[in-house]
Amino acid sequence: MFLTLRELWFARTRFLLMGAVVALISILMVILSGLSSGLVTDGVSALQRTPVQAFAFAEGTKTDSAFSRSVVTDEQVAAWRERPDVAEAALFGNAIVNAKTGDGIPVDLTLFGIEPGSFLEPAAAEGRALQQATDILVSDSARAAGIELGDTVVVDRLGTELTVVGFTSDKRTFGHVDVAYVPLSTWQEIHAGVKVGEQPQPDIYREASVVALQGVDGGLPDLAAGDAAAGTVSKTLEESFDSSPGYSAEMMTMSMIKAFLYAISALVVGAFFSIWTVQRSRELSVLRAMGASTGFLLRDGLLQAVVVLVASVALGVLIGLGLGSGLDGSGMPFALESGPIVQGAVLLIVLGLVGAAVAVVRVTRVDPLTALGENR
Amino acid sequence: MTAATSTRAGLALTDTCLSFGDGDSTVHALDHVTLEVAAGELVAIVGPSGAGKSSLLAVAGGLTRPTSGTVTVDGVDITNLKPRELTRLRRDRIGFVFQSGNLIPALTARDQLRLVEKITGREGRDPDELLASVGMSHRADRRPGQLSGGERQRVGIARALMARPALLLVDEPTAALDRKRSHEVVELLARETHEARVATIMVTHDHDVLDHCDRVLEMVDGGLGPHD
Secondary structure (H helix, E strand, O other), X not given: OHHHHHHHHHOHHHHHXXXXXXXXXXXXXXXXXXXXXXXXXXXXXXXXXXXXXXXXXXXXXXXXXXXXXXXXXXXXXXXXXXXXXXXXXXXXXXXXXXXXXXXXXXXXXXXXXXXXXXXXXXXXXXXXXXXXXXXXXXXXXXXXXXXXXXXXXXXXXXXXXXXXXXXXXXXXXXXXXXXXXXXXXXXXXXXXXXXXXOOOOHHHHHEEOEEEEEEHHXXXXXXXXXXXXXXXXXXXXXXXXXHOOOHHHHHXXXXXXXXXXXXHHHHHHHHHHHHHHHHOHHHHHHHHHOOXXXXXXHHHHHHHHHHHHHHHHHHHHHHHHHHHHHHOOXXXXXXXXXXXXXXXXXXXXXXXXXXXXXXXXXXXXXXXXHHOOOOO | OHHHHHOXXXXXXXXXXXXXXXXXXOEEEEEEEEEEEOOOOEEEEEOOOOOOHHXXXXXXXXXXXXXXXXXXXXXXXXXXXXXXXXXXXXXXXEXXXXXXXXXXXXXXXXXXXXXXXXXXXXXXXXXXXXXXXXXXXXXXXXXXXXXXXXXXHHHHHHHHXXXXXXXXXXXOOOOOOOHHHHHHHHHHHHHHHHHOOOEEEEEOOOHHHHHHOOEEEXXXXXXXXXXX
C-alpha cells in the first residue's frame, strides 16, 4: 500500500490516461447495457409480465416466430389442465395485425387473445377491464402512437372494429409492437380472417396460438410429462422469448459487441501494465536485491491495478448513467437496469485485473543481480 | 543496539569460485577467493573492469550462488540456501548501496527509508535520525529527481543501514561524483561502518578515496590479493 499509492501519485498522468480509456469503455458498457435492456423490454416485455411459467406450442413448431406459427386446440388445454402440477392452463392467442385508429393513423398492434377475467388479463390502470367482445386493453406505451381511451381501432382488411377501454399500468410490447389484450373469441375470428358480416366456422373457436401454463404455487410444471400427455412442445417463459421476432438475433449482436468491449478492456489494461512493469524493471530489481519478496512486488502491482480499475470503472459508470438517463424515453429502445450494469462493471474490473495480472507476473522474472554493475 | 550488533560475525568467503560456461570458454569470475571482513571494518576492493569485483559482491550478497567454496554472512552459511531463504537473508542482514544510489523515483528521501520497514515488516532505525546522521535532514521530503548525485548516494547509504544489516555491500559509490563529494561519501561510509559495527565491502575504481578504508585489496582476473 505504501509504495503502491506513492507510485500511483508519482506516475499519475500515465495512470490517468489509462484510467480515462477504461472509464470511456465503462461508459460504452453502460450505454450498451441500456440498449440491450431496452431491446429486451421492447421485444418481450409483455411476455415478461404475463403471470405464467411456460407456454405449450404445437408439436413441430420452429423456434423463431413460433407464436405466430403454432396452433393448439382446447383438447390440448384440457390435457394440460389435468396435470396435477398445473394450476391454470388456458388458450392464448398471439398475432400481430395492422390497424388504423379512428383518425386514420396506421398502428401496429400485437393482439393477445385471452379469456376476459382470467389470470391472463392484466389490471387496467386507466379505464376498465374487458367486457364486450370488441373491447381492447392496450399497453400504456401505445399512447405515444396516438391511441386514446375510447378510440375505435379498425383492423385492416377485415374491418373489425375494436374499442380501447383501458390502458395497462406499464409498457407491454412484443416484437417491438405494442400489445392490445382482446377477448379470445374476437382474437380467434381475427386470426381466422373472418371479415365483418361473415359467418365464421365453429371450429375456429377451439383454437389459439399456445397454451399458457401456470404452475402450482408458481413452480414450473413437469413440461416433458405434460407434453407427452397433450402432444405439445413446451418452453419455459424465458425460453419462449427466443420465439419473439428478431429477439435472439438482437441479443446475439449485443452480446458480441459486449464481448469485444470486455476483451478490448482487458487488453488495454494488460498492455499498459506490461509496459509499466518493463519501465520499472530497474526499480524492481533494486527492490528484490533489498530483499522484497515476490509476493510483496505482486501485491504492489495488482493493488495499483485494483485502485485504477475500480476508480475509473466507477467514474465511467456514473457518467454513463448520466448520459443514459438522457436517452431514457427518447424513443430509442433504452432502459437502465442496475443488474446488468453492476454485472458489466464487475466483469470489466475482473477482466482488467486478469490482464494486469498476466503483465505483473513478469516481476517474478526480474533478476536482482541487474541492480549491480554499470548498465543503467 | 550496540550490544546486538557488536557480537555480529561479519563476512567470510572460503576458497570461493564462480565460473561461467564450460570447456575452453570457461570464465573464472572468482578464482579461489578467501576473504574475511570483521564487523566494523571497511574493506575496499580495487581492480580493473571485468576483474570480478561485481561478482564478489553478488556472491557475498546472496544474489549469485558460488560454483564452489563457502560463504558465511553474520555466522550463517548461505552457500546452499534456497532463493526464498536468500531473499529473507538479504532483507534481514545485508544492505546494498548501488551506483548512483538507485533510489525509487516515486519516493521522498524519508520514504526511501520507511520502505525498508515495509519490506522487512519490522521497525528499523529511526529514519529521521538516520537521515540526520548522513546530513540529509534538510532534504528529507525531496524525491531522487530533486537531489544531486552526492545527495542520492547519501540517501542510498542511509537506506542500506535502515534494517541494521551485518553486512554492507557498496558498488562504486563515487562513480558519478566529483572529488569533494567522493571524499564526503566514503568518509560517511567509514564512519557509519565503525559506529554501526557493520562489515563493509566497497568496490571502487577511485584510488583517491582509499585513505578512508581500513584495508585495501586488489582483484585481478578473479583472484584477490593485497594492494600495493
